[in-house]
Amino acid sequence: MNSINHVENSIQILKSVFGYETFRPLQENIITKLINNESCSVIMPTGSGKSLCFQIPAICKEGLGVVISPLIALMQDQCTTLTQMGVKVACLNSSLSFDEQYEVIEAVEMNQLDLLYVAPERALTEEFTNLLRKVDLALFAIDEAHCVSQWGHDFRPQYLQLNQLLDKFVEVPRVALTATADEATRNEIRTQLNIPSENEFIGGFDRENIHYEISLKNNPKKQLIDFIEKEEEGSSGIVYCLSRKKVDEIAAYLSSCGYRAFPYHAGLSSDRRTATQNKFIRQEGIIIVATVAFGMGIDKPDVRYVVHFDLPSSIEAYSQETGRAGRDGEPAKAWMIYGFADVAKRGSMIQSSLANEQRKRIESRKLNSLLGLCETTKCRREVILNYFGEKYTGVCKNCDTCLNPVEQFNGTEDAQKILSCIYRTDQMFGAGHVIDVLIGKETEKVRKFRHQNLKVFGVGKDKSVREWSSIIRQLVAADYLKVDVERFGSIKLTEKSRDILTSKKEINFRIDPGPAKKYKSKRANNKVIKSNFKENPTANALWEKLKEKRLKLARDQNVPPYMIFQDKSLIEMVEQKPSNDSEFLAINGVGESKLAKYGDLFMSVIREVNGNIKL
Ligand code: ADP
Ligand code: ZN
Secondary structure, three states: OOOOHHHHHHHHHHHHOOOOOOOOOOHHHHHHHHHHHOOOOEOOOOOOOHHHHHHHHHHOOOOOOEEEEOOOOHHHHHHHHHHHHOOOEEEEOOOOOOHHHHHHHHHHOOOOOOOOEOHHHOOHHHHHHHHHOOOOOHHHHHOOOHHHHHOOOOOHHHHHHHHHHHHHHHHEEEEEEEEOOOOOHHHHHHHHHHOOHHHHEOOOOOOOOEEEEEEEEOOOOHHHHHHHHHOOOOOOEEEEEOHHHHHHHHHHHHHHOOOOEEEEEOOHHHHHHHHHHHHHOOOOEEEEEEEOOOOOOOOOOOOOEEOOOOOOOHHHHHHHHHHHOOOOOEEEEEEEOHHHHHHHHHHHHHHHHOOHHHHHHHHHHHHHHHHHHHHHHOOOOHHHHHHHHOOOOOOOOOEHHHHHHOOOOOOHHHHHHHHHHHHHOOOOOHHHHHHHHHHHHOOOHHHHOOOOOOOOOOOOOOOOOOHHHHHHHHHOOOOOOOOOOHHOEEEEOOOOOOHHOOHHHHHHHHOOOOOOOOHHHHHHHHHHHHHHHHOOHHHHHHHHHHHHHHHHHHHOHHHHHHHHHHHHHHHHHHOOOOOOOOHHOOOOOOOOHHHHHHHHHHHHHHHHHHHOOOO
């Protein structure tokens, strides 16, 4: 078959195998390149549909598509999902028994597979090269390709050696995929894997369905419970904390409040972690409290919220972690609370790390950009997207600052008070002491340094400690002040400070909503999914019955429910009530294989509940 036919074919496969009507942006371009034997690199956010970009050409083209993926759990997930759709796929990794591995190898040799998932260690063996030499190859896909980057946060030495394998098959196109965006990593991927720069595809980083909310930490546990309480029952969520100790504490706290919450961190046995992960994937209403170790290998599409109970390390990390919410495109939430202590802690983690000075400077800058996001008066989405170099101007109407615009005030004079206070106390003290001097509080430390005699002592009496803390944070975020983490978190002036001291620049501050103030968007999005059903008892009953059927099938086959059908498909069944094969095929996410396997089962549930058979 020539490549034009293949391209036409790819649209058919999208429909008949995956059950989708149209390609998402960039998917078609990437698929066409690969079909025409050109290598590409694909940088698109989590949940945007990267996998389809190599799965479809591997199915269309003759020969085997080899997918190199470092995460065994994810590999197995994709295999099961694809098998459900009737794709000929297998994976080769250390979790298989000797016999099972032999079976896979045999299937490869007999050209029975479209796709083979393999771990990098295995891909680098001589046996594997020899195996590939015996068969036709359609493409190589290198998933999580940022692992080649030595600057990246997830460097894996085996990834650097992948070229040894790829170079033995120069005529086979390769596609590198990652959700990590920064430019240095992108360039490294292309150089390492020898991909032409014109074939780099960068997808939009906007995740429209994610609602962003960031607030100040004041009573963290209560804030967390208030947030989770408003979520629909049965919603799955992830709560990220900075330390293992905190993870254990918060998981225990949530359990004591009656939630099904489980801790996940590197200090737990691997059996326990696997069991927790499986529970999360297979059951409804599980909350995982975790360090960042959790999530990398998880493809669960219906995570409804991601909480940052502590500050992440950068906007990259924040968007990668929040990106795990709502892969199915349905409304989801990213909710974070933070305080200045978090910033100081992150700062000292950077300083005490083993990285070199240049690296530390980069990390500090990243942390500051994140603080800028926290303190912004602009649309959160705008700040995030601009950070990734994407032009976007709010209002997105799906973040806290858009839905509840932040009030501002001209704070030039306040800023001048702080800056001169810091200057006069020799830039040697942290925020707490500076504020004590401003509000005229005679502490022991104040007396020790005779700061009660300074002109600035008590010039800020008109504001509370909370208000001054907020202003200091905002000055740090806007680069008018910096925290010197090497000197115990003392606050120092920057080059920009002069502009304010000389009144060359006016500055506005946000008024932080006090703890009592409620967000208008409180009950916002998650409820939207089924809100149409609420007033309609028949629809509601059907929804419940369809979910029941899905759960039963999932249990019988020992797969997660979303691999049978995602929520989106069930919702469409409730709305469309398909009653014959072609109507059932028109449901989003239904391809030929799922029609054959499940069509009659689900249509009979629909008939039963509605009692009306369309003719
Ligand atoms: P990524 O690998 O980028 O994290 P996935 O490939 O897992 O994302 O896709 C995320 C979800 O979007 C999956 O449920 C997938 O089936 C769905 N999806 C991908 N492409 C399309 C499309 N063209 N139309 C509808 N849904 C799609
Ligand atoms: Zn917004």
